[in-house]
Amino acid sequence: MPAVAGPRVHGVSIATTTFLVAFVMAVLVLIAADLFYAKPETILEVLRLPEVQHAIYLSLVTTAITLVLVIVFAVPMGYALSRYRFPGSVVLDAIVDLPIVLPPVVVGVSLLVFFRTSAGQWIESVPWLGFVYTVKGIVLCQFFMSVSYAIRASKASFDGIDRRLEHLALTLGCTQAQAFLRVSLPMARNGLVAGAVMAWARAVGVFSPVYVLAGAVRMKTELMPTTVWLELSIGRIEPALALSLVMLAIAMVALVLIHLLGQTHRWWGL
Amino acid sequence: MIEIRDLTFRAGDFQVRSVSLDVANGEYFVLLGPNGSGKTLLISCLCGLLRAESGRILIDGQDVTHAEPRLRRIGYVPQDYGLFPHLNVAKNVTFALRAAGHSRAAALVKAGPLIEKLRLGHLLDHMPATLSGGERQKVALARALAIQPRLLLLDEPVSALDGPTRAEVIEQLRIVQRDVGVTTIHVCHSTDEALAVADRAGVMIDGRLVQTGRLEELMEHPASPDVARLLNARLLPRA
Numbered sequence: 001m002p003a004v005a006g007p008r009v010h011g012v013s014i015a016t017t018t019f020l021v022a023f024v025m026a027v028l029v030l031i032a033a034d035l036f037y038a039k040p041e042t043i044l045e046v047l048r049l050p051e052v053q054h055a056i057y058l059s060l061v062t063t064a065i066t067l068v069l070v071i072v073f074a075v076p077m078g079y080a081l082s083r084y085r086f087p088g089s090v091v092l093d094a095i096v097d098l099p100i101v102l103p104p105v106v107v108g109v110s111l112l113v114f115f116r117t118s119a120g121q122w123i124e125s126v127p128w129l130g131f132v133y134t135v136k137g138i139v140l141c142q143f144f145m146s147v148s149y150a151i152r153a154s155k156a157s158f159d160g161i162d163r164r165l166e167h168l169a170l171t172l173g174c175t176q177a178q179a180f181l182r183v184s185l186p187m188a189r190n191g192l193v194a195g196a197v198m199a200w201a202r203a204v205g206v207f208s209p210v211y212v213l214a215g216a217v218r219m220k221t222e223l224m225p226t227t228v229w230l231e232l233s234i235g236r237i238e239p240a241l242a243l244s245l246v247m248l249a250i251a252m253v254a255l256v257l258i259h260l261l262g263q264t265h266r267w268w269g270l
Numbered sequence: 271m272i273e274i275r276d277l278t279f280r281a282g283d284f285q286v287r288s289v290s291l292d293v294a295n296g297e298y299f300v301l302l303g304p305n306g307s308g309k310t311l312l313i314s315c316l317c318g319l320l321r322a323e324s325g326r327i328l329i330d331g332q333d334v335t336h337a338e339p340r341l342r343r344i345g346y347v348p349q350d351y352g353l354f355p356h357l358n359v360a361k362n363v364t365f366a367l368r369a370a371g372h373s374r375a376a377a378l379v380k381a382g383p384l385i386e387k388l389r390l391g392h393l394l395d396h397m398p399a400t401l402s403g404g405e406r407q408k409v410a411l412a413r414a415l416a417i418q419p420r421l422l423l424l425d426e427p428v429s430a431l432d433g434p435t436r437a438e439v440i441e442q443l444r445i446v447q448r449d450v451g452v453t454t455i456h457v458c459h460s461t462d463e464a465l466a467v468a469d470r471a472g473v474m475i476d477g478r479l480v481q482t483g484r485l486e487e488l489m490e491h492p493a494s495p496d497v498a499r500l501l502n503a504r505l506l507p508r509a
Contacts, residue, residue, distance in 0.1 A: 170339040171346045172366035
């Protein structure tokens, strides 16, 4: 907003900025508390534990697979939601957001219940396709919990592209697919990448659905958040804190990336 | 030869009705009309971006009424030029050639004469956001002409330009059109602009093409008070 004449500092600017500063201070105090509590040598020692290394490894592998799936689904779904209007499209749009507002444990319970139905039992009976208490179940939970963020980002990115540019591409000899690949997709690139980063960061932190569907079995279905919970449940705060700091670092890197791609204002500004 | 026969189509609540028009090969036809008369919709329908309800569009005898836009070989320059903001000038100009399967180098060689004719050589690496209005217009024109179109559609091509640039671009438009020999339909509001370029003109009012002919004839013998008002109103500043 351009500066207007008159005093630079007034009641509204003081009040709103006070709230902003207070909240940021609260977040920084929490991070500082973690950092002061954790001794560096303890953190390094914890990070050398086999179960912790396995949890980090499994978290990275499963979230990488989830990320690929999220991109494969979110890009076309975001495009469809952005470009096509049909009966029920508003309802579809709302359902896409459902995993964002649902309590995570409800997603886990719903998945578990689904795999107790006849359709779910049939899927479970396929030898290479079991989800309950398996790594595939972890990926499924991470996917359900994170894909909505990427779809929302994808839709916002495509919404921001003038559809007439796609039409122009058609007059210039492109098929619909070429217009998508040569115009829409590259123009939406920053938003799509930022959405993928957001979804990945979300997937890294998924805990309760994974706990319900895949369990918390040491060295088998144990992720970073699972380790934090397992360690806390037996009163060992240092390992929990060490992994919390690892996840905090991941979240910070993801947020910086998203801001660098300049997308947050487009997602939440719509 | 462009032949439009009883073309009727709809965009929302607005209907363009029973438009019939012949444009000869190499002719420069200007379509005049007030805002909201359906001029832009008509050229959108001609290039296949709006579906025709009835009637026919023939280009050199080939019926393209229901053909996909990409198969019509119609060059289209929209009002805001519609340059692809993520591509530099070279990639914008060669866009259609690349889509047709030419390599980057071959496309640039093929577009070379156009780039030279429109004096775009020094701008090839520039992004659209850094260009002036006149430069954007020339890039959009080069991009549309690169497909060697059978028909060139210009939607108010100079409306966003200032006075001196507008005169220069109008002159260049006419020169390039004559050089290339492409049949052209140019949509605008300004009778002065039409006088500068048109072989023939037509007036569209409320979704109907109400009169066509040489512009001087239209001004001398307007078919209705609305046409007279439109053309005379435009002539007032000159008088």
